[in-house]
Amino acid sequence: MPELPEVETVRAALARDLVGKKIKAASVTNGRVVRRHKSAKEFRALVEGRSVRSAERLGKYLVFAHDNQANLVVHLGMSGRLLRAKGPKDPKPKHTHVVFTLSPGGELRFVDPRTFGEMFVSSPPAPGETVEVSKFARLSVGGDGLARRARVPELAHLGLDPFEDQYGWDRFAAVLRSRTTALKAVLTDQDILCGIGNIYSDEILFAAGLRYDRPSESLSTIEIRRLHRSITEVLTEAIKHGGSTLEDEQFVDPEGKPGTYQQFHQVYGREGQACPQCRGPIERVTFHGRSTFFCPRCQS
DNA sequence: CCGGCTACCTGCCGGC
DNA sequence: TGCCGGCAGGTAGCCG
Numbered sequence: 001m002p003e004l005p006e007v008e009t010v011r012a013a014l015a016r017d018l019v020g021k022k023i024k025a026a027s028v029t030n031g032r033v034v035r036r037h038k039s040a041k042e043f044r045a046l047v048e049g050r051s052v053r054s055a056e057r058l059g060k061y062l063v064f065a066h067d068n069q070a071n072l073v074v075h076l077g078m079s080g081r082l083l084r085a086k087g088p089k090d091p092k093p094k095h096t097h098v099v100f101t102l103s104p105g106g107e108l109r110f111v112d113p114r115t116f117g118e119m120f121v122s123s124p125p126a127p128g129e130t131v132e133v134s135k136f137a138r139l140s141v142g143g144d145g146l147a148r149r150a151r152v153p154e155l156a157h158l159g160l161d162p163f164e165d166q167y168g169w170d171r172f173a174a175v176l177r178s179r180t181t182a183l184k185a186v187l188t189d190q191d192i193l194c195g196i197g198n199i200y201s202d203e204i205l206f207a208a209g210l211r212y213d214r215p216s217e218s219l220s221t222i223e224i225r226r227l228h229r230s231i232t233e234v235l236t237e238a239i240k241h242g243g244s245t246l247e248d249e250q251f252v253d254p255e256g257k258p259g260t261y262q263q264f265h266q267v268y269g270r271e272g273q274a275c276p277q278c279r280g281p282i283e284r285v286t287f288h289g290r291s292t293f294f295c296p297r298c299q300s
Numbered sequence: 301c302c303g304g305c306t307a308c309c310t311g312c313c314g315g316c
Numbered sequence: 317t318g319c320c321g322g323c324a325g326g327t328a329g330c331c332g
Contacts, residue, residue, distance in 0.1 A: 001325060032309090060326075078325055079310080095310085114309045116326060181303075190327080198325065246324095288304080290325065 002076040004162070004195030005238035006251050006259065007060050010082055013254045014108075015055040017084060018064070022051045022103040030097035033110060036120040036154075046121035047072060047100070058148060059158050059194025071122045071152050074110070080117030083109045084254045108254070122152045131156045136175055136192045159192040162231050169228040176216040176224060183219075183227075184212035184287060196231070199244060199268045202293050204234045206267045211299045212285075212292050237264065267293040 026047045028040035037043040050066040064072040085107040098110040125131050133149045136159035145164040149156040187201040205212055207230035243259035245251045252258050266276050271284035275295040285292050
């Protein structure tokens with residue numbers, strides 16, 4: 001379940017290892033992965049022969065700028081991996097759906113058992129064509145973020161990325177006060193804040209001492225500042241440890257290395273265990289059809 | 301406009 | 317031992 005820290009880990013690895021290389025050939029063996037395109041053939045025609053100029057991230061999306069104004073966009077979904085390989089002789093994992101042959105040398109493969117992940121080539125909007133950028137992005141994102149959204153229309157609906165410029169606590173306060181929804185629903189709504197999913201929302205809310213079901217507009221200024229700080233701190237710490245790799249899922253970076261942040265999880269997946277702060281039992285509830293872990297004593 | 305529900309998928313695990 | 321239901325959850329699309 002790659003969320004922002006896992007996607008950032010992949011981005012950083014590919015910034016070192018993919019940028020500057022040319023995609024000589026692409027092979028697509030599961031068309032569902034490129035479902036935004038009319039055909040796999042169309043997708044191949046758009047990527048083959050292109051060089052990769054940069055590796056960026058917006059929320060949980062990877063954005064690789066091509067040498068022709070277009071961008072290759074990748075979302076890992078629930079179980080997607082981008083894996084480097086030395087060449088075609090390296091054994092292909094099951095569920096390898098796309099293989100890029102790179103120049104110089106090697107391959108980049110997209111492996112995704114559950115096929116919730118996808119990739120597509122985004123062409124810049126035609127001159128004069130306007131792109132509707134999400135109102136939460138407009139509210140707080142600086143020039144780069146807005147420009148990036150305008151360049152990739154498919155991602156223009158995304159809200160604030162927690163690491164984008166100009167994401168101050170006062171702007172964040174305006175976002176929270178504009179909704180009456182439960183905090184967890186706000187944190188995981190990609191059109192408001194992008195990059196946070198089920199695991200990190202629970203960890204962030206525990207760090208902030210706030211319950212998942214607190215109405216977002218009910219927070220005091222101090223609570224808003226605490227939540228704002230917790231978002232940055234938890235995600236930064238998770239990135240430092242290469243993201244989280246849970247026992248039942250298989251996140252690894254492009255070199256096949258798992259993350260280690262799971263050992264620092266305070267509440268996620270710890271139902272019945274002692275809260276690290278008060279030693280009371282961590283509770284698990286189903287919220288919006290998803291598991292939510294929290295400490296009823298430390299979070300209010 | 302907004303919130304809530306479901307479909308899309310495969311692997312894994314517990315129960316029978 | 318084998319089958320089957322439930323669960324995992326990110327996003328898009330639909331509906332009220």
